[in-house]
Amino acid sequence: MLGVVTAVIARDLKLAMRRQADIVSALFFFIIVVSLFPLGIGPEPDLLRKLAPGVLWVAALLATMLSLPRLFADDHRDGTLEQLALSPHPLGLVVTGKVIAHWLVSGLPLTLIAPVLGIQFDLSTEALLVLTGAILLGTPALSGIGAIGAALTLGLRGGGVLLSLLVLPLYIPVLIFGAGAVDATVSGLGGEGHLSLLGAMTFASLGFAPWASAAALKIALE
């Protein structure tokens, strides 16, 4: 039963490796957006330290979102998605595999680079730890929720922009708790509450999102 999940993960990772640009560029997008802010706002360190969690989270969210349209679109365009839907496995499992692969390619690199960017904003070690933990916990939820949006907008010409319209409102809770965790740590309140809420969201969305996406995909294939 789980064989198909690993098979899909292996396939998607192989494709990502073949393209390379994918992995590198989601990461660079993240880095560039984060670096744009000091440019647009000015170099005051106090101000920047206050902004850091918000800016990092918004950038993570946008970087994830930018890679969403291609989650199913490539497979749809070349007919592979039909074949996946016709495979003898439940489509939800296939989507689970794709979501995990998406996180490995987009979310994980962000998590790894986040502390480095945090240093640039002069965050304390504790805040850095919480920031990394929050991004680690939160990004899978972003991939999961995003999959629903990607499936709903599949094949529509409005494409990427319609997708962000649908998905961003659903991302907001993750953003609030993610940035909140760091803020709470900085102000000495402790970020555990926020982190456990983030974990719960990720858990729920990974269980629920693949099946909702699968339903949406079937509609798109009609």
Added chain:
Amino acid sequence: MLGVVTAVIARDLKLAMRRQADIVSALFFFIIVVSLFPLGIGPEPDLLRKLAPGVLWVAALLATMLSLPRLFADDHRDGTLEQLALSPHPLGLVVTGKVIAHWLVSGLPLTLIAPVLGIQFDLSTEALLVLTGAILLGTPALSGIGAIGAALTLGLRGGGVLLSLLVLPLYIPVLIFGAGAVDATVSGLGGEGHLSLLGAMTFASLGFAPWASAAALKIALE
């Protein structure tokens, strides 16, 4: 000679109208991204007022960028681009038409909504005026420069993310002068210098970008 430019503009606007979602969603993306920041950063009005020009400009930049991949991709995929390249007009004129249409669909609506969002960030009337003027002057440059990136990445699977990687660094001067104009006004220095630099950039990029894009397109078609 200019007939082809208007013909391309008319065609692209007709397609945009047919899709509708396009126009509305670029706009809403802008609105949503702008609204994300206060969520990530917190509600203090003083802080937000400082951020406003930077946030608005970054959002305008991202909204433009998000609509870039489709500037040539649709025409490429269905073979229309080949036909355009084979038409008896210089390809640069065709691209000029496409860039203008892109601005009408993405940049112009942003300009119109920007003052409303500025109010949410509690900007003064003067700052609002300068902000709107800066966005009006700067967005055509965004469309022009973006076209080069879109042409260079055409048909590459790295797609959207690679595009942003190429284009964002080129957008940075526009960002700096655009946000700088508002900052200068707020701090009483007067934003005219920044604005005229913005105008010069737009002028230069509209003259130069279509021909660079045309060259890139020919390579992509080989």
Added chain:
Amino acid sequence: MTRRFNLYHFASPATFYPLAGALIPWFAAASVLFGLAGLYLGMLVAPTDFQQGEGYRIIFIHVPASWMSMFIYLVMAFWAAIGLAFNTRLSGMMTQALAPTGALMAFLSLWTGALWGKPMWGTWWVWDARLTSELILLFLYIGYMALVAAIDDPRRADKAGGLLLLVGVVNVPIIYFSVKWWNTLHQGSSVNLTKSSMAETMLWGMLLMAMCFWMYAIAVAFARVRTIMLERERHTDWVKAILAGGEK
């Protein structure tokens, strides 16, 4: 075929169309009556609020609009669930008919809230949880309408839109309880079944206005659903009969 017809009798457009047509005038009249009564109480009779002065009178539209914006979304999600579970044609039409009204209610809530915030808090807008989540609700409405508009096949549009509604419905409790969960500028709930902190006339005025908005929403949604039905079912015999009969 016949069995299904009986089962879904009232959900069948052919039965619902005339029913809605007959009910619209009643709901419209009820809306006007409740509105006049509510305005009379709220604007003419109710005394001033000792804290907020006369500005508080915005409450008589702000609160009903806010309630309706959330309530309509819940109703749409309910229809969406029915539609996905039982594959009824009516449910998709109902959600589509309700969405614009819901979006307008969300807009009115934001607009009146902003006009209230300026004199009370000294600013049009703050980014607190209640206000922000109401804004998100507006985005959800717009996202739903954009998604449905982007899909040409009505049946596919119904299914995809329904799915989106069900996913988005988690936001409604967040809006409603946001004042409890986060301490914010925005006022907490003051209507309470056991003990009301409001003056009696104010409370009545507000409830009457809420009824007015509710009836209004039903009337408009019914009117809109009738048009959608004609459009969608134009090849069925009952619509052809109506068209041939030259209905006004």
Added chain:
Amino acid sequence: MLEADNLECVRGERRLFAGIGFKLGPGELLYLKGRNGAGKTSLLRMLIGLLPPEAGEIRWKGEPIKAAGEIFRADLCYLGHLNAIKEELTPLENLMVAARLADETLSEDDALDALEQVGLAGREDLACKYLSQGQKRRVALARLVQERRPLWVLDEPFVALDVAAVDWLAQLISAHLQRGGLAVMTTHQPVDIPAGTVRELGLS
């Protein structure tokens, strides 16, 4: 084995067909005919369960395909207008990945053998995006070489193929039928497939 009753298809506001029904047993080939836009592709997508019919029912081994679900899909092999190959992967990788996702076991030798049969020897390790139209189609067809599922549904399989490849494919389908398989197919090219029973179904 495969039965369809009284199928009706509506696209947009147009009724493409209604009252279509057939029965197909082992070793039999169903040949869908009809002009462009008659609804052949739509009918095929109904048969494999991707497009819900407006009315009517499709049964596999006596059970409605919706209910049979995974059992039906495990018996089915579909080849559509689109090739369902990944342009970044090589023909060999494409075959291996497709087999793994379809829950089949395919050794690398078998895969190489299949590619040689479709005339792609020497191109096993070239990314598919560099292949010509006809070569891409051949990669898609290579899946059929090792395929032992009973029901094949093929939408215009001969498109873009040269004469030699057309003959080869006709033989392959014929062998499948002789093994007791079923096949449903459309094509506009006049192709001669040696088979026991060929049923024709015209859509108009």
Added chain:
Amino acid sequence: MLEADNLECVRGERRLFAGIGFKLGPGELLYLKGRNGAGKTSLLRMLIGLLPPEAGEIRWKGEPIKAAGEIFRADLCYLGHLNAIKEELTPLENLMVAARLADETLSEDDALDALEQVGLAGREDLACKYLSQGQKRRVALARLVQERRPLWVLDEPFVALDVAAVDWLAQLISAHLQRGGLAVMTTHQPVDIPAGTVRELGLS
């Protein structure tokens, strides 16, 4: 009118062909043959100037096509694997827009007439995305009905067409040749085009 000398094509590390040359005059048809992947599409793209040849030269009316540039393109009509139609627009709009961009004058009546000829009467106002594969191809072909440019370059124009449409298109090409036009074409389907001179060029 169209001459090619000693053309060579290299894709990746593979030399597809070398030393290819021909001369084509008014009223003549050049028929490219070759198995899948032989390089037919690559040769056509060379002829229209989209793919620079590795070696050799192509001339139109005695002038190298690169130098002739816009003059050459004004004499050229190309139909590729892809249909070059916009899925959101209707067939009628597609025709009108294509004509306008190619700097031709086409009245709406002529366009409607062309659509009727390709058998799309009644679908003029349906967005192209709803059309079947063959119907989409027909929209692309409708451009040819009013086309009076001397050089037609057609890459597998018969793909996805039903029998009636194949006949119709063969007639259309034939009429173009009789008017003194030139045509270069590939196809894997055996099609009979009545024409004065048919040259064949085999790539292998």
Added chain:
Amino acid sequence: MIYWNSFSDFLHMGGYGLYVWGSFGVTAAVMTIEPILVARNRKATLSRLKRQMRAEARNTAE
């Protein structure tokens, strides 16, 4: 019963006139325009469908 002393007091709303009437005005406008739009849309749809039906009837008659 009635709380206000004069009509101008009523309009003035204790200094909040702009805000209060701004809210009520926009709400009233929205609630009149929306039904009008719905009715117009209904009329347009009806006449379009009738036209289409007649055209279809003519086509099948031919």
